[in-house]
Amino acid sequence: MSSALLVIDMQNGFVHPEGSLPSLGMGMPDIDRVIAENAAVIAAARAVRMPVIYTRSVFRPGMVDLPMRMEGLLPPHFELLERGSWDADIHAALTPEVGEAVIDKNRYDAFLNTPLEQVLRTLGVSSVLVTGTVTSICVESTVRSGYMRDFDMHVASDCVAGALGQHEASLSIMGAAFANVLPWREAMAALTASTETISA
Template sequence: MTTALLVIDMQNGFVHPEGSIPLAGRGLPNMDKVIAANAEAISVARSRGVPVIYTRHCYRSDFLDMPALVSGPLPADPPPLVRGSWDADVVDELAPEPGDVIVDKNRFDAFLYTDLEVVLRAKGIENLVVTGVVTSVCVESTVRSGQQRDFTMFIASDATSAPAEQHQPALDAMAAIFGTVGRVVDMLDLAMSERPESKALLAG
């Protein structure tokens, strides 16, 4: 199997109504639909033997690993995204199962300072179908980084979310150079296909 499903940061802190990261009070649009699309993708991936890899954006309890520049104040009570906390956990609807891989990260790019690339190389992964949040931040950062590491990237438009004014522009930017964008089940089908046209699409 050369394809994996990469589920980025679908954590309570970001997508649960009681999570700690309010995204300037706006929340993330269409989260019920996005969670449902992720659940469908995970189910399809498991049924086809496609590895499911989750990332969790989380920090030490003393926050020594937090970037020096963080946009906006963070809530103090409870502290956000602390490793091992409910806030940092994947939402119940998408809970990892035995055999899934979890990669904890403390930067937007899931490859930076983590063992994600080592895990992917060990599994022989060449194609990554990417879902999760936030489209314009951690998803896009990871897609760009993965493409630069010679992984073929497929981005799920229906299983990602960002503030409304950021979501589509981020998808457009990724589609221009860094990967193929479409509905998540279609992206799984395309990534798993051995047809030559699956890579020709990326060349435009």
């Protein structure tokens, strides 16, 4: 069994205090701790040669590919996460290394209309450990979609962030039906032990 770490949308626009959504008062609680935990799990994955894959929510100038429901949440003519902008970049504390895949998407589900599944299949991945933002939106959408594609999904409960109430409810829902939800150190230990057992 091969595993990969999937880091969802840890972009300036979502998690940096000067990013577009925090500047609108839509920042997430405890985000500094979540960034630090993501940095730690990424380092741990690299240390055991587990592939690290990133996703970015990015939109064309003019937001012509923005999901319809998101339009109602933003001020008129407000642009965020524009392709190629600082806002759309991965947070500097979590910068991808050369050779690590970065999957751009314009919908919550990171599998929808992207090469994510192809990348995972090419790497021989069957188990996916998910971190990132937002827990109840892009994280949960991607976890459900991965589960329906027969990937063994895991969610690092200490590496995801979202609105209070929604965050906790989403972790509960994912844990009940779609994924193993546990702290990243426990998840990494289990996935690494599983890989070693099969290799032996």
